[in-house]
Amino acid sequence: xxxxxxxxxxxxxxxxxxxxxxFIYTKFYRFTKYYKITKVNLGIAYKxxxxxxxxxxxxxxxxxxxxxxxxxxxxxxxxxxxxxxxxFKIKNNFLLKNKLNEGxxxxxxxxxxxxxxxxxxxxxxxxxxVSLYKKIKNKFLDKFVKNDRQHNGAxxxxxxxxxxxxxxxxxxxxxxxxxxxxxxxxRGMGEYIKFYGTDAYSTTLVQSLAEKTKAEVLYVxxxxxxxxxxxxxxxxxxxxxxxxxxxxxxxNKDIENIINERPVDYSWEYxxxxxxxxxxxxxxxxx
Numbered sequence: 001x002x003x004x005x006x007x008x009x010x011x012x013x014x015x016x017x018x019x020x021x022x023f024i025y026t027k028f029y030r031f032t033k034y035y036k037i038t039k040v041n042l043g044i045a046y047k048x049x050x051x052x053x054x055x056x057x058x059x060x061x062x063x064x065x066x067x068x069x070x071x072x073x074x075x076x077x078x079x080x081x082x083x084x085x086x087x088f089k090i091k092n093n094f095l096l097k098n099k100l101n102e103g104x105x106x107x108x109x110x111x112x113x114x115x116x117x118x119x120x121x122x123x124x125x126x127x128x129x130v131s132l133y134k135k136i137k138n139k140f141l142d143k144f145v146k147n148d149r150q151h152n153g154a155x156x157x158x159x160x161x162x163x164x165x166x167x168x169x170x171x172x173x174x175x176x177x178x179x180x181x182x183x184x185x186x187r188g189m190g191e192y193i194k195f196y197g198t199d200a201y202s203t204t205l206v207q208s209l210a211e212k213t214k215a216e217v218l219y220v221x222x223x224x225x226x227x228x229x230x231x232x233x234x235x236x237x238x239x240x241x242x243x244x245x246x247x248x249x250x251x252n253k254d255i256e257n258i259i260n261e262r263p264v265d266y267s268w269e270y271x272x273x274x275x276x277x278x279x280x281x282x283x284x285x286x287x
Contacts, residue, residue: 041272079151095234100176111266123178130156132157159186217237235258
């Protein structure tokens with residue numbers, strides 16, 4: 001499988017972008033469920049958008065997501081040196097090692113912007129982490145992805161109560177963990193919290209781990225410029241991170257602010273507003 005992704009990585013990115021733009025030009029993307037989910041999500045998040053602007057933003061989002069798939073395949077086909085070479089700029093790079101070296105442990109919080117695997121490969125080339133991931137249905141791809149994420153001494157566990165125990169153990173040892181905090185958690189591992197003004201079942205793992213362990217918390221995420229140059233940003237949340245009741249309210253707001261920096265980079269094709277409260281309308285019912 002590594003050979004397959006390596007061969008894909010040999011395809012020049014400009015050619016991939018050309019193919020994606022050609023696909024977008026044909027408007028075939030409108031027949032995909034990913035476009036339909038994207039448009040629903042963007043309509044919920046940005047309620048003031050005109051129908052024309054909503055359509056344009058949905059189109060651009062699908063375009064960037066397709067390019068992001070190539071970036072993920074490139075990362076899977078290459079080692080961290082080649083993968084990291086595609087990242088043009090690192091903002092606040094000093095924070096990652098400095099915060100870990102303070103000896104309190106580190107929670108690196110990411111979101112699904114572009115290629116999560118490219119981001120994680122960069123993080124694990126700087127520090128060693130224990131991360132969480134969602135199991136992939138294809139067992140061969142699942143094994144490959146898990147092994148790929150476990151380089152440089154890193155460990156990767158499925159998002160489950162067992163995985164959370166490993167995360168807590170790692171933080172108690174004053175080491176680093178990394179996981180995305182923007183998707184719908186398993187039942188019993190979240191609460192309904194406002195996300196873009198709508199009740200959305202959201203993780204409370206970051207908040208509870210920060211309060212229990214007093215570990216440092218950083219937001220680490222991948223973005224692209226309008227010219228296609230990739231960059232990684234590292235930011236600190238405010239001190240409310242250690243107040244679980246306040247942070248429950250503010251984490252989703254922080255994620256919104258990160259997404260709003262460049263909305264087309266976010267994976268809107270995911271059903272973020274599923275698991276609605278009982279009696280609430282299912283926005284994806286007709287998809």
